[in-house]
Amino acid sequence: MKHPIRVATGVVCTVAAVAGIVTAANAQRRGGYNFASGKDIYEHVCQGCHMADAKGAQGAGAYPGLASNRKLQTPLYPVLIVLRGQKAMPSFSALSDEQVVEVVNYIRTNFGNSYPNAVTLDQVKGLRARAVQQQAQRPG
Amino acid sequence: MSVIADDATQSMSRRELMTLVGKVAGTAAMYQMMSSLALAANSTFDKRFSLSGAPKGASVLILGAGLAGMVAAYELQKAGYKVQILEYNNRTGGRNWSLYGGDTYTELGGITQHVQFDKGLYLNPGPWRLPYNHQGILHYCQMLGVKLESFNQANYAAYIHSQNAFGGKPQRYRTVKADFEGAVAELLSKSLQQSQLDQAVTKEDREILLQALRNWGALDQNYRYVKGRASSSRRGFDHWPGGGLDGEPTYSEPVALSDILKSGLWGEIAANDGIPEQPTLFQPVGGMGVIGRKFGELLKNVIRLNSKVVEIKQDETGVTATYVDTVKGGPPQTARGDWCVCTIPASILSQIPMNVSPAMQQAIYAIPYGASCKVGLQMKRRFWEEDEDIYGGITYTDQMNAIIAYPNTDYFSKGKGVLLGAYTFGPNASIFTSMTPQERINAAVQMGANIHPQYRTEFETGVAVAWHRVPWTLGCQGTWSEDARATHYKNICQIDGRIVLAGEHVSMIPAWQEGAVTSSIDAITRLHQRITKG
Ligand SMILES: Cc1cc2nc3c(=O)[nH]c(=O)nc-3n(C[C@H](O)[C@H](O)[C@H](O)COP(=O)(O)OP(=O)(O)OC[C@H]3O[C@@H](n4cnc5c(N)ncnc54)[C@H](O)[C@@H]3O)c2cc1C
Numbered sequence: 001m002k003h004p005i006r007v008a009t010g011v012v013c014t015v016a017a018v019a020g021i022v023t024a025a026n027a028q029r030r031g032g033y034n035f036a037s038g039k040d041i042y043e044h045v046c047q048g049c050h051m052a053d054a055k056g057a058q059g060a061g062a063y064p065g066l067a068s069n070r071k072l073q074t075p076l077y078p079v080l081i082v083l084r085g086q087k088a089m090p091s092f093s094a095l096s097d098e099q100v101v102e103v104v105n106y107i108r109t110n111f112g113n114s115y116p117n118a119v120t121l122d123q124v125k126g127l128r129a130r131a132v133q134q135q136a137q138r139p140g
Numbered sequence: 141m142s143v144i145a146d147d148a149t150q151s152m153s154r155r156e157l158m159t160l161v162g163k164v165a166g167t168a169a170m171y172q173m174m175s176s177l178a179l180a181a182n183s184t185f186d187k188r189f190s191l192s193g194a195p196k197g198a199s200v201l202i203l204g205a206g207l208a209g210m211v212a213a214y215e216l217q218k219a220g221y222k223v224q225i226l227e228y229n230n231r232t233g234g235r236n237w238s239l240y241g242g243d244t245y246t247e248l249g250g251i252t253q254h255v256q257f258d259k260g261l262y263l264n265p266g267p268w269r270l271p272y273n274h275q276g277i278l279h280y281c282q283m284l285g286v287k288l289e290s291f292n293q294a295n296y297a298a299y300i301h302s303q304n305a306f307g308g309k310p311q312r313y314r315t316v317k318a319d320f321e322g323a324v325a326e327l328l329s330k331s332l333q334q335s336q337l338d339q340a341v342t343k344e345d346r347e348i349l350l351q352a353l354r355n356w357g358a359l360d361q362n363y364r365y366v367k368g369r370a371s372s373s374r375r376g377f378d379h380w381p382g383g384g385l386d387g388e389p390t391y392s393e394p395v396a397l398s399d400i401l402k403s404g405l406w407g408e409i410a411a412n413d414g415i416p417e418q419p420t421l422f423q424p425v426g427g428m429g430v431i432g433r434k435f436g437e438l439l440k441n442v443i444r445l446n447s448k449v450v451e452i453k454q455d456e457t458g459v460t461a462t463y464v465d466t467v468k469g470g471p472p473q474t475a476r477g478d479w480c481v482c483t484i485p486a487s488i489l490s491q492i493p494m495n496v497s498p499a500m501q502q503a504i505y506a507i508p509y510g511a512s513c514k515v516g517l518q519m520k521r522r523f524w525e526e527d528e529d530i531y532g533g534i535t536y537t538d539q540m541n542a543i544i545a546y547p548n549t550d551y552f553s554k555g556k557g558v559l560l561g562a563y564t565f566g567p568n569a570s571i572f573t574s575m576t577p578q579e580r581i582n583a584a585v586q587m588g589a590n591i592h593p594q595y596r597t598e599f600e601t602g603v604a605v606a607w608h609r610v611p612w613t614l615g616c617q618g619t620w621s622e623d624a625r626a627t628h629y630k631n632i633c634q635i636d637g638r639i640v641l642a643g644e645h646v647s648m649i650p651a652w653q654e655g656a657v658t659s660s661i662d663a664i665t666r667l668h669q670r671i672t673k674g
Contacts, residue, residue, distance in 0.1 A: 032567060033567055033571075043574060044570075044571045044574050045567075045570050045571065045574060046574075047574040048511070048570055048571075048573030048574040048606065048608050048609065049248075049573070049608050049609075049614075051248075051249050052249075057248035057249050057250075057609075057611075058248075059228075059248050059610075059611020059612060059614075060228040060448055060484075060488050060611055060612040060614075061487055061488035061491050061611075061612075061614045062491060063248065063614070085508050087487075087490040087491070087505050087508070088486075088487035088488070088490055088491070088508060088509055088614050088615065089508060090508035090509070090510070090511075090619065091508070094567060132621070133621065134508070134619070134621075135619055135621055136510070136565060136566030136567070137510055137565070137617070137619050137650065137651065138565050138651075139266075139510065139512050139565060139616050139617050139651035140267060140269065140416065140651045140652040140653070
């Protein structure tokens, strides 16, 4: 685990910095994700578990790192994982085909990865039938 | 006998009554009466539950000191088993947890929050309410001496809010509900009177239904939902009735059906109608985490904290768990029992090597964990009470924070209070999780200020827990799809050799503590049967 960063939770940071998040995010309330670029999708969805530096995290359980990850070499591997989920990772089939293309190509060309053969829209469309629907259940 | 029962129920507890019935009419009659009362029960939990007669020296290793693990330990120990629990955290309770001033919490990624709430104030980052029919968890609250108070779910004075409706001005729940139901009642009455529903409603029922609609929808003599005493006494007045010369009320104008429909606010009218949301609900005095803390105190001799299980192996004679001390470190150690009850969440268990059947292993792999985020905000004063007559309960908003919930305790107290400033699930929760804790707090404050402008001057300090970042669950709850249930649920419940799983994820009540309790009881009952009867 990295060095803990101390957060002074009492301090309100500049409202302007948050305004962007809030406006973009408010649009999400009714389901689905409204982000277009691979970077935006990563930073608002995937980063929750794989972390901002894509190095993953470790506690009683772990999130694998996507940084310098040889498994991303196979273009359709991350596509299938996003559409179907795997073990503790829920499916993100609420992302559109275009969004899946964007985010997968983003992780395959950032964080120390630079794999050729960008994933195409047709490839994602071809795998869409295997997507697993994620049920958003309200906790108690 | 019925005379005894009728009189007795007035003043006696059910147990006393049973004993009396037993004495007067014999045990057979007692059991007959018990089962007839049980038929009326709203829960699979049976208060008479108890195991006994463990074989001499038999031992059970329990993994995880959440509610499922501690119920198993307590009941198995009572039955005569030797038990021990391994727990990753430095405290007991698992998801049953409250955060108080002075606590620190480090989420995955390494950010540590130092909770700065005043003494006595807290956030329940996970469970916060106990439905009346969750008789299992309520039973253990009583057993542990956990004092319960009312959890106010439905508050007609709280708000429903949409950014795009009524100029972004929050509407009282009571007005939305009254106006929607009034308009629907009026519509239906019209159809009835114009004989448009003659096929569906007999002539005889029609008259009754008209009366019922007038009653239900607060309609006037002419079956119209209009400005007047009837509607205002549901939705509220412009000038409220009072005493003396100032007491003459002014009625308020209902909102037209079309405006309610377009506003989307109708979406929350039924928010309190599901059984777990129906009154009466409870909360432990002092925070939900009191249950897990007291349970832990009771079992402290058998719980080993700071122990991260990294491998689970069974053989012909028992089960060995390999664990690492998360504080002292050192080489992996082992703990062994003849049998094992494993309550580690499936999210984490899917990453722990364990030799169980492929069917059970596949079941463990099939449960992704849901997203949820809660944000607690300390305010300098209880402005929702002082300025807006809101005492507990919930405001719903179509902003990303989804919910503002007001404390259901210490009403009218001067001084500070902690609001639940956000409670999200689904995509919104994933987005919240991707923020830093400070960003989550700021977002909740900014959204809340659109409903309560007082936030801008009264907010002091906050704490944010996003469940996918919780190191010891990797998520809020097991989200079973219907397909996964059909394929895997029975398999995950089986006793696999010497191992049985229990916990919220091994229940049909996901994301409720009752699921953890009843799954544990079901698992150890079957395990005990297997051990004693083979
Ligand atoms: C946001 C939210 C809201 C909720 N609201 C409600 C509510 O209002 N009412 C209600 O009744 N329920 C509610 N719940 C559900 C409730 O919290 C759970 O159903 C219940 O607490 C689960 O108990 P458990 O024993 O199955 O699991 P847990 O409490 O998660 O216990 C599992 C234990 O295993 C430990 N562990 C994990 N990995 C390891 C390891 N490798 N080695 C050793 N130990 C390990 C964990 O630290 C933990 O203590 C809510 C949950 C959440 C997250």
